Amino acid sequence: MIKIANLKKSFNDNHVLCGINLEIPVGSTTVVIGSSGCGKTVLLKHIIGLMRPDDGKVAIDGIEISGIYGTGLFKLRQRMGMVFQGSALLDSLTVYENISLGLREHKRLSKSELHSIVKEKLSLVHLVGAENLMPSQLSGGMKKRVAIARALAINPDYILYDEPTTALDPITAKKIDSLICDLQVKLSITTIAVTHDLVSAYKIGNKIAMLAEGKIIFEGTPMDIKKCKKKEIQEFIKGRIYE
Amino acid sequence: MKNVVEYVGEVALFIKELFRSIPKFYKSFGLTTDQIILIGIGSLPIVIVTNFFTGAVTAYQAAFQGREYLPDVYIGMSVIKAFMIELGPVLTGLIVGGRVGSAITAELGSMRITEQIDALETLAIDPVRYLVLPRVIAGAIVLPLLTIIAILMGCVGGGFCSVLLLHIKPIIYIEGLKLQFMAHELWGGLIKAFAFGIIIALMGSYHGFKATGGAEGVGKATTRAVVSIFILIIIFDFIIAQIVF
Ligand SMILES: Nc1ncnc2c1ncn2[C@@H]1O[C@H](COP(=O)(O)OP(=O)(O)OP(=O)(O)O)[C@@H](O)[C@H]1O
Numbered sequence A: 001m002i003k004i005a006n007l008k009k010s011f012n013d014n015h016v017l018c019g020i021n022l023e024i025p026v027g028s029t030t031v032v033i034g035s036s037g038c039g040k041t042v043l044l045k046h047i048i049g050l051m052r053p054d055d056g057k058v059a060i061d062g063i064e065i066s067g068i069y070g071t072g073l074f075k076l077r078q079r080m081g082m083v084f085q086g087s088a089l090l091d092s093l094t095v096y097e098n099i100s101l102g103l104r105e106h107k108r109l110s111k112s113e114l115h116s117i118v119k120e121k122l123s124l125v126h127l128v129g130a131e132n133l134m135p136s137q138l139s140g141g142m143k144k145r146v147a148i149a150r151a152l153a154i155n156p157d158y159i160l161y162d163e164p165t166t167a168l169d170p171i172t173a174k175k176i177d178s179l180i181c182d183l184q185v186k187l188s189i190t191t192i193a194v195t196h197d198l199v200s201a202y203k204i205g206n207k208i209a210m211l212a213e214g215k216i217i218f219e220g221t222p223m224d225i226k227k228c229k230k231k232e233i234q235e236f237i238k239g240r241i242y243e
Numbered sequence B: 001m002k003n004v005v006e007y008v009g010e011v012a013l014f015i016k017e018l019f020r021s022i023p024k025f026y027k028s029f030g031l032t033t034d035q036i037i038l039i040g041i042g043s044l045p046i047v048i049v050t051n052f053f054t055g056a057v058t059a060y061q062a063a064f065q066g067r068e069y070l071p072d073v074y075i076g077m078s079v080i081k082a083f084m085i086e087l088g089p090v091l092t093g094l095i096v097g098g099r100v101g102s103a104i105t106a107e108l109g110s111m112r113i114t115e116q117i118d119a120l121e122t123l124a125i126d127p128v129r130y131l132v133l134p135r136v137i138a139g140a141i142v143l144p145l146l147t148i149i150a151i152l153m154g155c156v157g158g159g160f161c162s163v164l165l166l167h168i169k170p171i172i173y174i175e176g177l178k179l180q181f182m183a184h185e186l187w188g189g190l191i192k193a194f195a196f197g198i199i200i201a202l203m204g205s206y207h208g209f210k211a212t213g214g215a216e217g218v219g220k221a222t223t224r225a226v227v228s229i230f231i232l233i234i235i236f237d238f239i240i241a242q243i244v245f
């Protein structure tokens, strides 16, 4: 379980997170929604320890990721995978090398073992045969899939998605959503996604939390949020629907 | 002033992280050989051309300054001395600094802003060990090698100029080279080159890692990297000369 308590983060005078409290249960999908620039990426980067909080803490299964460095941090990160907003594939490496990067660094595997793992992950994201392509040869949707395969390569307990469907056309976005759901069920991996795409949030989320003005202003199931009477929430939902 | 102190402090922290990554160097072995080839082979043509012609100019100037009252053997002596202690390492440092330093910043800077460096961290890979250490070690190895080539080419260029334009007997030019060849001066020059190689890769990487704010930010970081590399090369040229010679 991931426990976020009183998390605060500012950049100079820009108070992005002002006391976040959130629990992410194991074995299901939690989606954090919020408008552009409200700090979703910043929140995710705190969960995986890329950013350090000004105050408060983030604990992964009881280990405080915001308080450890070096080997301990790397150990913890080997149990987590992250899919970045822009995929962030290493553009000097092929698809195969990108996916196998973490494995080659941390595990002593033979060539054939590596090969079969990469193949397995590529088939999970429906991209078999793309091993030798370079990232520059891939479409946005394909890059996302490779990024997902890369995050899954080390069989993490947690996977974090940063805006998995934005910048994709509606059909591709739907495919990625189904993929996220499938993977969650198939691998029973604890999933955290942040997005401003409500369609996607309803589809993949078991639990939805809404982030606004640096706080979590709502937590509940997709059904709950549709019924919720709070003004900010209705605006966000309707703004999306009637846009 | 506060900015300068802050800058020096941040670079020092960066160096500390680099040192911390050294024990795991064995994991970056392949990456280092890639970088050696990339930096070394890529820089070879420009190092050869520049030093050849600078050697020619040096010979010409030496002959011009010393005409009528200095013997011809003086030309070879001044060319080899200038190239071993100053021109070889410094010219090579500046050329490679401009060429490779900017390339490193541009590459790592765009990796920073597209979150590729963050991605490495999430894969539990130390980006300093994966990206910076191979470049710094490659720089430290390649610059002395290129400097040896630079010194050779300077002497060759000086020889061409002496024989073809100044009509000096080859044997006299070569005699001059031999007279002034001193092993400890060669070592001094190579120590400079070693330091310049580290400076180029380190400052190139540092500015790339600190790049922010899109393509424009990478452009600015690149400029800053090259300026800092040039200034540091000139400063360290002086400092090492004081220590070694
Ligand atoms: N490294 C940083 N330095 C300074 N400010 C930052 C940094 N990262 C984020 N911010 C600021 O934090 C705020 C939230 O940014 P964040 O990227 O988390 O937004 P977001 O919710 O992910 O938006 P989007 O939906 O557009 O991705 C922004 O105002 C941004 O300017």
Ligand SMILES: [Mg+2]
Pocket: A040, A041, A042, A085, A162, A163
């Ligand atoms: Mg974001």
